[in-house]
Amino acid sequence: MTQNELKQAVARAALDYVVADRLVGVGTGSTANFFIDALAGMKDRIRGAVASSEATRQRLEGHGIRVFDLNEVDDLPVYVDGADEINVEMHMTKGGGGALTREKIVAAVAQKFVCIVDESKLVPVLGRFPLPVEVIPLARAHVARQLAQLGGTPQWREGFVTDNGNLILDVHGLSIVDPVALETQINQIAGVVANGLFARRPADVCLLGRSTGVSTLIAA
Numbered sequence: 001m002t003q004n005e006l007k008q009a010v011a012r013a014a015l016d017y018v019v020a021d022r023l024v025g026v027g028t029g030s031t032a033n034f035f036i037d038a039l040a041g042m043k044d045r046i047r048g049a050v051a052s053s054e055a056t057r058q059r060l061e062g063h064g065i066r067v068f069d070l071n072e073v074d075d076l077p078v079y080v081d082g083a084d085e086i087n088v089e090m091h092m093t094k095g096g097g098g099a100l101t102r103e104k105i106v107a108a109v110a111q112k113f114v115c116i117v118d119e120s121k122l123v124p125v126l127g128r129f130p131l132p133v134e135v136i137p138l139a140r141a142h143v144a145r146q147l148a149q150l151g152g153t154p155q156w157r158e159g160f161v162t163d164n165g166n167l168i169l170d171v172h173g174l175s176i177v178d179p180v181a182l183e184t185q186i187n188q189i190a191g192v193v194a195n196g197l198f199a200r201r202p203a204d205v206c207l208l209g210r211s212t213g214v215s216t217l218i219a220a
């Protein structure tokens, strides 16, 4: 099976977690896009969706799915999103598409986080994928210096502006031995809006696409 077929398989499997007549939180990226396309087939059975990015909003609306502002929502049973890396503790690195801050907010509101990934994303230790950090433009150089002190090599994603009007630094070479501690530490740097470690709020379920089928993983 191709990587896209694996992504499509997990996207379809995630439909089982969507609750009838309720809202569903929707992530960003190619795997989330497959989920949106699959969700379109049951759009009459859901109340609507909450989007984690403008791109996701547009795709949902393109399928005729009503998108709600998160501020109007106090009950979100499930959030479905991809990841750049995930470990067996369900800690993730996210933000390859630059939507990490809104993804983190929607995930924080949701009762259940269903992570949908192909098998290439399951890793023993996070850190091979550079860690995205969203930064207020004024603070770019300061944050880059602080991240270098943590042992990483930050690279400005030049030309990219987030949906929130900020910048992304992709941090290469970080040793992520304690994802919860590192997530907290990076959040404390002045000028950081959010970082792509999802360890304080890990996934509840991971649907892993393998050539042999979709496996369901929960935290080890």
Ligand SMILES: O=C(CO)[C@H](O)[C@H](O)COP(=O)(O)O
Binding pocket: 027, 028, 029, 030, 031, 032, 081, 082, 083, 084, 093, 094, 095, 096, 097, 098, 099, 100, 103
């Ligand atoms: O965090 C994300 C976007 O900000 C995505 O979930 C992550 O980059 C994975 O993307 P894809 O499904 O295209 O592999």
